[in-house]
Amino acid sequence: MSQTQATPRRRQSKLAEQLALSIETLMAQGELRPGQALAERTLAERLDVSRSPIRQALKRLETKGAVKAREDGGYVVAHTARRPTLALLPPAEADDTEALYLQVADDRLSGKLPDKLSESDLMRRYNLTKTQLGMLLQRIVHEGWAERAPGHGWRFLPILTSPDTYDQGYRFRILVESAAILEPGFQIDVPALRQCLVEQQALIDGAVEWASPAQLFDANARLHETIASFSGNVFIIESLKRINRLRRLMEYKKNVDRNAAARRCREHKVLIELLLSDQREAAADFIRLRLRDAAREKSAR
Structure with missing residues (x-):
């Protein structure tokens, strides 16, 4: 062929x-x-x-x-599905629209794209076929930063656009994610947590060297949202999901430090092991310190 x-x-x-x-x-x-x-x-x-x-x-x-x-x-x-997990694909199998996707994300973050666009506008601006546009929009919608506008076209959703709001998002997470682990109704879904462990281990074993910024973000956000979901507190769960949607493009904008990313994956593994051994207070302290250090590290870049 x-x-x-x-x-x-x-x-x-x-x-x-x-x-x-x-x-x-x-x-x-x-x-x-x-x-x-x-x-x-x-x-x-x-x-x-x-x-x-x-x-x-x-x-x-x-x-x-x-x-x-x-x-x-x-x-x-057949059954009620869990929110799907995006696979970590090696470079040879990665989506060939990755560069285009990141270009659109960068244009949105830098204010080059208006809040609302038609499909013909997008096709003309990025020289896309109908099929390419469909794939691009499916991914953007799946990742939560655009939606179909009433009547016609597509509407981009709010995002974090400044260093100050980005830092505020981290401070909010430090408060909420540690508190989630100490909620009275906190109950671990062991299979879900072990699935996250498998993904973090794959990154540690080498995938962190070639995973795209989007794949790294998804893997790490998925772990934090999974842990928050164990709290049983719908306000914690939904607020964290919203913060992650808002900060997604800011994360793409930052240069990926592969060594730092690998270190965070190893820290995630420690966090998971603390939770699996029912050391909740230690896990809450650990996630608070880890998020504080991550905020300082990313603010410096």
Whole structure:
């Protein structure tokens, strides 16, 4: 197969992967419930793509057991999904739109993009095909910094844009994340925490050297949000998710210090081990100090 033939197939495969993640997110949010029929047409309209990649995405989800085929055709939701985990892919398999994605993120952060844009504006500005635009928007929506505007076009959501607000976000996290661990209703979901441990160990074992800024952010934010979710306090959980959405692009803007990133992953492993051994007070102290040191380190860059 020639390179020109392989590239469209890789893009189609990547789009199906992103759509599968979006459908899983809808399941995790309760918008798609166990036993509910999944109509290709409805999903295609909801996610603004054709039915063909939706069909591929549903086949991927069937393989994972998230959906199951009906005897009369089509699929139904098999179970309530966890919010999906984005895989750590080596450079050869990484999304070939990464540079474009980071360019759009940088343009948004620097104020070059208005709060609202049409799809034709985006296609013209970045010289995109309809398929490329669909993949780009799926990722941006999945990561929580844009949404479809009522009526027409797309609307970017608020983000942190100044060093002062970025530092305030860290100070808020120092207060909230340590308190979450000490909440009376705190209860660990051991499989979920061990899944985070596997991901952090993969980074320690070498993935930190090639993981993209987005992958590093997702892996670390996922761990912190998972731990916050154990508190059972919906205000803590939602406030941390909102802070992470707001600070995402600021994190992309900063230069990645691979040595510092590896050290943080090792610290995350210590934190996980403290929680698994039920040393909650030590874990609360540890996360407070770790976040304080991370804030100082990143403010200096």
